[in-house]
Amino acid sequence: MSTHQITLTVNGASHSVQTEARTLLVHLIREQLNLTGTHIGCDTSSCGACTVIVNGRAIKSCTMFAVQADGATIETIEGLAGAGLHPLQEGFWEKHGLQCGYCTPGMIMSAKALLAQNPNPSEEEIRYGISGNLCRCTGYVKIVEAIQYAAAKLREQQTQEVPA
Amino acid sequence: MIPSAFDFYAPRTLDEAIALLAEHGDEAKVLAGGQSLIPAMRFRLAAPAVLVDINGIGGLDGxxxxxxxxxxxxxxxxxxxxxxxxxxxxxxxxxxxxxxxxxxxxxxxxxxxxxxxxxxxxxxxxxxxxxxxxxxxxxxxxxxxxxxxxxxxxxxxxxxxxxxxxxxxxxxxRPGPGSGGAYLKVERKVGDYAISAVAVQLTMDGPTIRTIRIALTNVSPTPIRAEEAERILTGQTLTDATLEAAGQAAAAACDPSADLRGSIEYKRDLTRVLVKRAVRRAAERATK
Incomplete structure (x- = not known):
């Protein structure tokens, strides 16, 4: 059984931590870094509640060992809000994109990675993009609307920042 | 569940990785994407004593x-x-x-x-x-x-x-002129394994199938080719009769088990239909 000293950047802050090889990334995030916004749902790589962004890619943090994240840059739900809510958080609020809220952190992180790659997705592309995230409450209609809201708002912010 | 304890190595070169595998033999497993291995370890279906993580080796992707x-x-x-x-x-x-x-x-x-x-x-x-x-x-x-x-x-x-x-x-x-292919999969939901799936790669000579290979997913203990179906279609034009004969040959070749995804009869018949559709789609793509 090996233990490892690793360094990773989470939401802009660098952390140097000791981890057992078998520790899963989601456990390190929740239990050692105390960032409990990332949820554990199925524990079997199915539901996507544990989705975080590692080096720009949305992944299931229950299916990666923490030691593999040595040197990585990670974004979790806690990193989204700045002075106010992130447009995705605002979208889920305004469009009622959640009921129980359990899947929401993972859903938002998947959506964030999707919008970074494709700022103006069609409804079909949004549904495809979040197809690794399960929601058992909403039937997804409101989640799609929330992501569309966020996409429009992010595009608006972009054009304000860079005048044509 | 938490996986069993193991020793973790992250070699930086192919030679280091091979040396680690040679040293640890059957005790070691290669960790690539981990999307099958890690769930298997979490269910304790796999408990390797050593993991050799190859993600840090340059030149293995692309x-x-x-x-x-x-x-x-x-x-x-x-x-x-x-x-x-x-x-x-x-x-x-x-x-x-x-x-x-x-x-x-x-x-x-x-x-x-x-x-x-x-x-x-x-x-x-x-x-x-x-x-x-x-x-x-x-x-x-x-x-x-x-x-x-x-x-x-x-x-x-x-x-x-x-x-x-x-x-x-x-x-x-590299597929030559007149080549086409298709993969058709029926799954209960995104992320599940196939109930059945069919891969077809073929070369057309006008309306005639010159070469064809057909393989089946999750309908036998190992991945298999539907060789009899390939023989039936080779040198033929696409007619309902030849397609049906090929579909039936593939259904006969597979050896599915009954599980929560369906009965043996259902999986065989689904395979028959998917072979017909996949061959047609591959041929359409070839003649474009």
Whole structure:
């Protein structure tokens, strides 16, 4: 059984931590870094509640060992809000994109990675993009609307920042 | 569950990785994308004493097209296959499969080589590579060798790779003029394994099928080709009668087990229908 000293950047802050090889990334995030916004749902790589962004890619943090994240840059739900809510958080609020809220952190992180790659997705592309995230409450209609809201708002912010 | 304890190594070179595999033998498992291995370890279906993580080895990922073939680095993420337009244009069978493997989050980690080396008959790339007639490159302490895909799968979860060999590259023969392919999968939901899936790669000579390879996913203990169906279609034009005969031959060739995805009869009949549809789609793409 090996233990490892690793360094990773989470939401802009660098952390140097000791981890057992078998520790899963989601456990390190929740239990050692105390960032409990990332949820554990199925524990079997199915539901996507544990989705975080590692080096720009949305992944299931229950299916990666923490030691593999040595040197990585990670974004979790806690990193989204700045002075106010992130447009995705605002979208889920305004469009009622959640009921129980359990899947929401993972859903938002998947959506964030999707919008970074494709700022103006069609409804079909949004549904495809979040197809690794399960929601058992909403039937997804409101989640799609929330992501569309966020996409429009992010595009608006972009054009304000860079005048044509 | 938490996996059993293990020793973790992250070699930076192929030689280091092979040395670790040679040293630890059967005790060691290669960790690539981990999207099958880590869940298996969490269920305690696998409890390797040593993991050799190959993610830090340079040069094992990426796609390279030469005159003769498309070379896919074993560590290439499934997501990468969806990001190249030339894959959609020239390798539609591969593009079809890339779209339906697990889900987008899993595809950001999962690798093409892992999907093959894991040798789960429910995985999608085995049938795809059988239909392409791919060659696999492996490296071990005795040097490099290539393995024809037809000799690769030796049983459920077992391959002709030695414990100290690493799969490094997959080579798909570059499809010539008149070629087409398709992968059709029926799954209960995104992320589930196939109830049945069919991979077809063919070459058309006008209306006639000149060559064809057909392979089946998750309807037998190992990934298999539907050779009788291939024989029935070779040299024929596409008629309802020849397609039906090929579909029935494929249904007879498979050996599915009844489970929560369906009965044996259902899986056989689904395979019959999927073979007919996949051959038609591949032929349509070829004549375009």
């Amino acid at each position: 796609l390279r097209e030469t005159n003769g073939h498309l070379a896919i680095g074993a560590l290439t993420r499934e997501a990468a296959l969806e990001e190249y337009t030339f894959i959609r244009e020239r390798y539609p069978l591969l593009a079809d499969a890339a779209h339906v493997i697990a889900d987008p989050l899993v595809r950001n980690r999962a690798t093409v080589g892992g999907n093959l080396a894991h040798a789960d008959p429910a995985n999608d790339h085995p049938a795809v590579m059988l239909a392409y007639g791919a060659e696999l490159a492996a490296h071990g302490p005795r040097g490099a060798r290539t393995i024809p895909i037809d000799d690769f799968f030796t049983g459920m979860f077992s391959t002709s790779l030695e414990p100290d060999e690493l799969l490094t590259e997959i080579r798909i023969p």
